[in-house]
Amino acid sequence: MEELNDFTEENNSSNFDLKAELYKYLVYWKWILLGLILGGLIAFLYNRYTIPQYQTTSTLIMVDDQEANAMSALPTGGGTILSLDEDGLQSQIEKLKSKQLVSSVVKELDLNIAYYIEGNVITVEAYKASPIVVEFISADSIVDNTYLNFNVIPISDTDFTLESEDENYNDTHKIGEIISLGNLEFIILPKSGEEEGSFKRSSTVYIKITPVNVVTNNLIADLFVAPKGKAKDILILSTVNESSAKSEDFLNKLMLRFNEEGVEDKQEVAANTTSFIQERLEMITSELDSVEVGIAEFKRENQIMSVQAGAAQFQSKFSAAEQQIFDFETQIELLRSVENLLRKRGQYEFLPEVGIANGGISGLISSYNTLVMERNVYLEEGTAKNPVVKTITEQLDLLRNNLFESIESTRQTLNIELREVSQRENLAEGEFSNFPGLEKGMRNIERQQQIKEQLYLFLLQRREEAAISFAATASVARVVDEAFTYENPVDPAPRLILLGGLLIGLLIPIGIIFIKNFLDTKIHHRGDLDPVLKTIPFLGEIPRINSGQSDVIQTNDRSPLAESFRILRTNLAYLIQNKDKNIGDVIFVTSTVKGEGKTFISYNLSRTLASTGKSVILIGADVRNPKLHRYTIATEGTVEKGLSDYLYDLDVNSYDIISRTKEEEIKVDVVLSGPIPPNPAELLMNDRMEELLKHFKTLYDYVIVDTAPTMIVTDTLLISQLADYTLYVTRSDYTEKKLLDFPKDLKKQGKLKGLAVVLNDVDNSKFSYGAKYGYSYGYGYGYGQDSESRWQRFKKRISNSN
Numbered sequence: 173m174e175e176l177n178d179f180t181e182e183n184n185s186s187n188f189d190l191k192a193e194l195y196k197y198l199v200y201w202k203w204i205l206l207g208l209i210l211g212g213l214i215a216f217l218y219n220r221y222t223i224p225q226y227q228t229t230s231t232l233i234m235v236d237d238q239e240a241n242a243m244s245a246l247p248t249g250g251g252t253i254l255s256l257d258e259d260g261l262q263s264q265i266e267k268l269k270s271k272q273l274v275s276s277v278v279k280e281l282d283l284n285i286a287y288y289i290e291g292n293v294i295t296v297e298a299y300k301a302s303p304i305v306v307e308f309i310s311a312d313s314i315v316d317n318t319y320l321n322f323n324v325i326p327i328s329d330t331d332f333t334l335e336s337e338d339e340n341y342n343d344t345h346k347i348g349e350i351i352s353l354g355n356l357e358f359i360i361l362p363k364s365g366e367e368e369g370s371f372k373r374s375s376t377v378y379i380k381i382t383p384v385n386v387v388t389n390n391l392i393a394d395l396f397v398a399p400k401g402k403a404k405d406i407l408i409l410s411t412v413n414e415s416s417a418k419s420e421d422f423l424n425k426l427m428l429r430f431n432e433e434g435v436e437d438k439q440e441v442a443a444n445t446t447s448f449i450q451e452r453l454e455m456i457t458s459e460l461d462s463v464e465v466g467i468a469e470f471k472r473e474n475q476i477m478s479v480q481a482g483a484a485q486f487q488s489k490f491s492a493a494e495q496q497i498f499d500f501e502t503q504i505e506l507l508r509s510v511e512n513l514l515r516k517r518g519q520y521e522f523l524p525e526v527g528i529a530n531g532g533i534s535g536l537i538s539s540y541n542t543l544v545m546e547r548n549v550y551l552e553e554g555t556a557k558n559p560v561v562k563t564i565t566e567q568l569d570l571l572r573n574n575l576f577e578s579i580e581s582t583r584q585t586l587n588i589e590l591r592e593v594s595q596r597e598n599l600a601e602g603e604f605s606n607f608p609g610l611e612k613g614m615r616n617i618e619r620q621q622q623i624k625e626q627l628y629l630f631l632l633q634r635r636e637e638a639a640i641s642f643a644a645t646a647s648v649a650r651v652v653d654e655a656f657t658y659e660n661p662v663d664p665a666p667r668l669i670l671l672g673g674l675l676i677g678l679l680i681p682i683g684i685i686f687i688k689n690f691l692d693t694k695i696h697h698r699g700d701l702d703p704v705l706k707t708i709p710f711l712g713e714i715p716r717i718n719s720g721q722s723d724v725i726q727t728n729d730r731s732p733l734a735e736s737f738r739i740l741r742t743n744l745a746y747l748i749q750n751k752d753k754n755i756g757d758v759i760f761v762t763s764t765v766k767g768e769g770k771t772f773i774s775y776n777l778s779r780t781l782a783s784t785g786k787s788v789i790l791i792g793a794d795v796r797n798p799k800l801h802r803y804t805i806a807t808e809g810t811v812e813k814g815l816s817d818y819l820y821d822l823d824v825n826s827y828d829i830i831s832r833t834k835e836e837e838i839k840v841d842v843v844l845s846g847p848i849p850p851n852p853a854e855l856l857m858n859d860r861m862e863e864l865l866k867h868f869k870t871l872y873d874y875v876i877v878d879t880a881p882t883m884i885v886t887d888t889l890l891i892s893q894l895a896d897y898t899l900y901v902t903r904s905d906y907t908e909k910k911l912l913d914f915p916k917d918l919k920k921q922g923k924l925k926g927l928a929v930v931l932n933d934v935d936n937s938k939f940s941y942g943a944k945y946g947y948s949y950g951y952g953y954g955y956g957q958d959s960e961s962r963w964q965r966f967k968k969r970i971s972n973s974n
Contacts, residue, residue, distance in 0.1 A: 211677015224661035434648030798845035814846020
């Protein structure tokens with residue numbers, strides 16, 4: 173008993189055992205291996221039958237308009253219609269991804285019509301490889317907004333079957349026959365260039381017609397456009413598709429259409445400039461004619477032919493002032509022309525660049541045209557409510573107001589300077605007061621003529637420059653690399669998919685096992701008893717009895733069951749080796765709840781102890797629910813009286829309730845429970861029970877008492893102090909883990925003496941510390957146990973697991 177008391181010292185070490193946790197999963201290694209195989213197989217099939225996606229890439233460099241514009245080579249230096257900076261590059265990216273531009277490419281390449289060839293396992297797109305083509309009779313506006321799917325199944329060189337599940341249609345047609353399906357009318361024709369008879373031999377062709385806007389949105393979603401590295405003028409375009417030829421055609425055509433529309437935009441600016449200059453030329457021509465008529469009238473009225481000789485002196489003195497007046501009045505006239513244009517035309521149209529040097533007006537006009545260009549780009553794929561468009565519109569309004577202010581400020585400055593020059597001229601004129609008024613009048617008329625002529629020549633030059641710019645407009649971008657496709661697919665990634673499949677195949681069974689273990693509330697092996705074994709010794713494990721096996725130990729039994737009870741007997745001997753040998757040991761066998769096998773343990777332990785020549789008596793003390801009578805078939809002369817008769821009838825002595833077994837080798841005396849009394853607790857509390865046990869201790873080496881469960885009834889606790897040792901039975905796959913606190917509490921409270929734990933009904937795969945140390949062993953070696961084949965062991969494991 174001292175050894176048992178010493179064992180009550182708590183073990184404060186960690187409860188976590190890595191080997192035990194690993195073994196919880198390793199016992200299901202077959203399922204984990206099956207998950208790995210299935211995951212790898214599914215990943216392999218996915219890689220094998222998934223249509224690969226390839227990445228197609230091209231490179232585009234934006235052309236600086238200052239270098240590309242033909243007007244920059246002219247004497248005046250021309251004007252910049254577009255400018256390329258960071259904002260301009262972003263606008264080009266938006267233009268490349270605009271719905272208007274991509275939609276035009278879709279329509280030009282007929283990307284809304286897809287042909288698929290039906291294969292043995294998968295159906296792949298036959299871009300430019302379809303044996304047939306569809307030619308639509310319906311208007312493009314109808315085709316561009318229609319969903320339609322149908323199959324074409326060749327029957328002969330001239331006939332085919334057309335099927336459509338969407339339209340519930342199935343009929344036979346001839347090549348070139350007009351077919352009405354849904355909202356469309358079309359004909360089916362063999363692809364030109366195909367050899368004769370190829371149509372009949374071709375497989376089923378699946379044709380899918382999708383609205384242009386849907387295809388456009390999908391292509392824009394897959395289209396990637398971004399600057400290349402740190403470059404500010406190079407763009408990379410890429411897309412991913414199962415058909416590399418389709419992606420290459422799309423990118424090449426997209427870059428071509430982008431260039432064409434950029435050139436059209438530039439030409440539109442040049443055309444507007446030319447139109448404006450032409451209007452101004454017509455007006456200046458009319459004014460110039462009027463001045464020349466005025467000169468003729470003036471000469472005729474004054475009867476003079478030339479005033480050059482009389483004005484020679486005046487010319488030399490006032491040439492400088494006159495030149496300044498001419499320059500100022502020219503600038504004022506140009507300011508008035510631009511101002512009239514701003515007031516006459518719409519708010520967001522291109523302005524001509526006429527070369528006004530004062531007040532930074534040329535720079536403002538160039539910025540105004542740039543913003544108008546960007547606004548038009550964003551309006552192509554959005555509306556005026558677009559935040560970017562609103563921002564640009566606000567900038568245009570602000571810039572337009574700045575233009576008006578700059579024009580007014582510049583005009584005032586020029587007028588002030590003009591007045592100053594006129595004053596100097598007037599002062600000089602006072603010095604020539606004798607100069608005829610005729611000369612002055614003639615000079616004013618000639619000055620007006622010169623102004624008109626200079627303005628006329630200036631506008632003629634600008635018109636020619638604009639015409640040259642219109643005719644020789646360069647591309648907005650140059651193709652650095654035409655579209656090309658990488659050889660390796662980007663999806664699926666075979667190695668990544670295989671690794672993912674193996675990982676998922678591994679995680680699913682482990683997850684299921686984890687959930688199973690997490691929700692499992694039963695004990696299964698010795699490792700689950702660790703919380704109890706810190707304070708209570710463990711005596712042994714009893715293996716599970718399979719169907720067809722006996723649950724009673726026989727003479728010279730070599731079964732695993734017999735070996736486990738021999739181990740239990742040996743461990744029990746270590747507990748009681750210091751016990752007084754003159755009297756027997758009283759051993760109670762109990763459990764927490766019924767069904768844990770305490771009667772089974774009691775009976776077989778009694779037979780195991782008796783097989784060594786010890787005298788053993790087994791008492792059925794569970795008088796409420798007796799089970800011992802199940803094992804008394806092998807007893808001879810079974811008496812009619814039992815323990816309950818002895819406890820309440822004083823005339824019954826201990827010898828009247830003993831039954832003896834028939835076997836000579838294993839002699840075990842048995843005391844049955846007897847009739848079920850109405851007051852079992854009161855019977856057990858009287859002195860007769862104590863007297864009976866004391867008497868049997870003098871007659872037998874071991875007194876085994878099969879008692880009632882301790883949690884359900886109080887019977888066992890009433891007589892627990894009469895025991896020398898108590899075997900507490902737990903059952904694998906039956907006893908709840910939360911019930912293990914109950915024997916610990918009974919131990920701490922001293923209600924059970926010499927407490928030790930036995931684990932009953934343990935699965936062979938979890939036997940002998942298997943869950944804790946990662947190995948297992950059984951019985952039968954060296955005792956003539958028949959060897960089993962691997963197939964027999966496999967079937968046994970399967971039956972045990974089920």
